[in-house]
Amino acid sequence: MSSESGHPIGGETPFEVEYAQRVYRLPPYMFGRINALLYEKRVAGHDVIDLGMGNPSDPPQEFVMEKMCEAVRDERNHGYSKSNGIRNLRREVAGKYLKKYGVRLDPESEVIACLGSKEGFSHMCLALMGPGDTAIVPAPYFPVHTYAVALASGNVIALEVGDSEKFLQNIAYTCEHLYPKPKLLILCYPHNPSTVTVEPEFFVEVVKLAKRYGFMVISDFAYADVAFDGYKPPSFLSAPGASSVGVEFTTMSKGYNMAGWRVGFCAGNAEMIKGLATIKGYYDYGMFQAIQIAAIVALREGDAAVEEQSKIYESRRDVLVDGLTRLGWGVTPPKAGMFVWAKIPEVWMQRMNTMDFAMMLLEKGDVAVSPGSGFGPCGEGYVRMAMVENEERLRQAVRQIGRCLKQEEKELVGTQG
Template sequence: MSNTFNPDTPNIDAPAIEPPTTDPPPHPFEVSFASRVHRLPPYMFGRINNSLYQKRRAGDDVIDLGMGNPSDPPDPVVIQKLADAAADPGNHGYSKSNGIANLRREVAGKYHRKYGVRLDPEHEVIACLGSKEGFSHMCLALMGPGDTAIIPSPYFPVHMYGVILASGNVVALDVADSEKFLSNVAYTCENMTPVPKVLIVNYPHNPSSAVIEPEFFVEVVRLAKKYGLMVIHDFAYADVAFDGYQPPSFLSAPGAKDVGVEFTTMSKGYNMAGWRVGFCAGNAEMIRGLGTIKGYYDYGMFQAIQIAAIVALRATEATVENQSLIYQGRRDALVSGLRRLGWNVTPPKAGMFVWAEVPEPWKSSMSTMDFAMKLLEEGNVAVSPGSGFGTAGEGYLRMSLVENEQRLRQAVRQIGKCLSQSKTPACT
């Protein structure tokens, strides 16, 4: 037998090719966000929230007037109903994403009692996981690339970024003068191509606490019909008003249901912020669009919460009215204290906030953000800088009324002491 080497015959005894002794240089794994995420700015309140967290970890007693997070409990009857409903095994399955029928009927009942508005609970009312969720998903239902919304300025962040996350564009108009706001809406529609698709309004306004009278919404409906605008009214502070003022519902204006919807919530007047119970009511086709989006995103809220919300709407109106009186007392305590310090503050007629102009010489010498940080770091009082609500908010602070009157007076004392100890602010 020949032992001549044949290169075409495989040698099964030969060792396998040696693997490389080192791995190739690693390539960093990249997470690529959608363009809509890149359109979001850095979170404006992150710096304040981080400092607040660090100070509290260190044991400092910080009075937090930054977030409108109610500190009072719901009516005991509502809590008891939640407990009873949660004990029922039948309430723990998936619920309808548009809300159970009895809850929608109760919302329609409240609109009829309080505003004289008749709503079809089957087609003109939908329950949301808080009004913020509903608003954001309504933007997804109505808007897309190339669409524009008119929003109030200064703006509550979701009014701006709910539109942006839906790939829409924004025109922000100053709300300080309601007549000028309406005039600017008309001017924008006359001079912009394509005409804006959605008009977003918010009264009582967050953050500025601006309010309007019913005639305002009559004109909104007229403009909406003239220019083909769909209207979204954020009515989050419907249940918190002072000195006899009654915030009007957009839906009470003649023809409002033809052109728009209104969002309400149980977070504020009912002290149910963490429960996430909100509603959208009005134009049936817009409600249908929101329901379509929600059907893909969620299975509705926990049914026990919906049952408790029915009791809250049906049986606690007196408690809600009393809560407004509590907020009014807190408003008076904070406003009078700030005025004694020389601040220029207008008492709000509604809402959970005081919109306070930064006093001189601080207003001219540092940004609103830096001033807010000063109050936090040196005075142990947290507030929201107006710049967090857009450039129109620069020069103002938003102070919430969630602390009791004693704590609010203490906050004023700490602010006064903080500012008196540094008479000459550094320029920025």
Template sequence: MRSESDTDVSFEDAPFDIPVADRVRRLPPYLFGKINKLKLERRRLGADVIDLGMGNPTDPPDAQISDKLKEALLDPKNHRYSVSNGIENLRREVAKRYDRKYGVSLNPDSEVIACLGSKEGFSHSCLALMGPGDTAIVPAPTFPIHAYAVMLAGGNVIQLDVRDPAAYLENVAYTCEHLFPRPKVVVANFPHNPSGTTVEQDFFDELVKLAKRFGFLVLSDFAYADIGFEGYQPPSFLASKGAKDVGVEFTTMSKGYSMAGWRIGFCAGNPQMVRALATIKGYYDYGIFQAVQIAAIIAMRHADPAVAAVVKEYAKRRDALVDGLNRIGWDVPKPKAGMFVWAPIPEEHRAMGSIDFALKLLAEGDVAVSPGRGFGEEGEGFLRLAIVENEQRLRQAVRQIDRCLKG
């Protein structure tokens, strides 16, 4: 017969099961985990790791933006809860910027909402628009959140290679014609992360026509709107006729304005889709810190020259990295936009796979990069390198890669 003490011990020793939600179980393994772990280990050992793995801007915002933030911090009213859709003057400034830059007319009250960065806005839009049984078409190679946000909303993902934009449109049409029920959402992301693929306005013209023909919604991730080189201006989805009938676009102040840690971005476009996002956000958050919103207004009003200077700096960094890699025998094209270089792994090293190759560069060369396999099967054979370090550091990264592969 068991004693009371035996019973107590058995309860204490028994493992306690934590039944996480199915939405968490559905998420695939995080393929960048090994890279991040090794990067931390190398740094703990004192290694000076040149980190080209994440598109995390290293430049500070323009001084007038920071100065406005400091001023706004001193106003006690700005420390209260803010409205979750963004203060009125901020939404008006977004509408003015769209009109000025793209010729797009937006109602700031119903067609613009502020987000905690474009990633949050995109993710919560998936939650607002999708559920079990719904399907989204996403670009491949795939920026992880484009697939994961759909999965977390309970939806299914179809990945279509986006590196040939015309073929991508044909494949979207083919999928819609042959899949039942038809896809509910199509994700656009140009300039594309990670491949750097760019499009002209006629791509979005055709995408709008397909959306109306097949009845899908468009989520345009326009995170690299401000970063175009040699006169190339990335086009806005919303500038195409009828775009507001079928979709929304997400922009961010993280890149061009170097305000990544400030977490401020926007969703603009179809008022019903904006309202659906606002409903979700109304339950999840109390909005962006108001001092940040006020500083963002000043940024959009006065800091465009600083954005142009940032773009010139990224162009110089792109040239330093791409020219350097090509000098050591790689064959790397120069991107027309964005803050990444999408580099084919040299043929003699391709068999080891992008993850092991990236681990080798980190362990033996102290250069951290993102393996293409982390962006899905279509990314295998490539590396994504962020041009976030200065030119000197990028040239040093090339030298370290060269020594690593020749050693």
């Protein structure tokens, strides 16, 4: 019993909620400080340029939104939908794989729709992993690649992803020296956050390793549709034998600008997809059918729009990279994805860690970036900047970063003097 204020009456012990152990096993959320300050500044009226989250700011194509409105008005689309996605949507995904990558998929058993690829990835880990199981993830790592494994009660081994040949060697070494052997290899190319890319031969070697050591593969292919300078991101499933050892997740969030629509897919190994379908069957009733119908039209008629969106990101990349280079930053222009992975200038690395640097840019420069340490220890010394603002806003962000660092430098010199 408690008073209106919620405080216990008569000295009763407050009721305590104890979470499941899987929740306590989650690593600390590294972006909490950034998000809290970002919210405070916006409430106070500051015009913060947010390059922290890869949240597309451009809308979907008009014909996609029109199809969505039409489908919403059809009363037949408002009931529960199949949790694996309607057949025509799965057929369209299979068609895209055949057209773009030369990969043949059975839409009935080798393709499933997800409520965004993040949901599908997390539930796939729940279907595959359990206590004592280990997954290899690339480092620095996209947080869900470790969180989803932890929530499934599995263990994570993070291997540096910068050198692709060394990464493959480290996978083999881990499999040879760890008992029990890793059960799952998680890949992400083009890589988030580091923007590392690979050629098709890389996946050929991955399949060989998977067969040799008996692990499964999940390829997170989130940035399949965003690439620059003529680079074409290869699909894991295009490697011979890939479907016998793994699956690939794709999404319509990036190239199609449908992030809030939550449309993702898993394709490949039929048994792994069956496991995901089993979990999804217990957890959800599928995606709103009107969204699925609009997604079919986007996949069928949106190739030109996706290519144009890549050109927009390429122009933004050039603006951001050129601006940071003029400030004296060491930046390698990414060949794909929505981010610039920028090494903090040495003078600042000697003074503060990545989190404090990012907090300084937000507090005193009104620019939000993601600190590299939020992606694990291998990310220390870097910040990730999302190319989600238009070119003029990106130029303004660079100017504000420059002014912020210049002012801080003056104050430090004055303090030391």
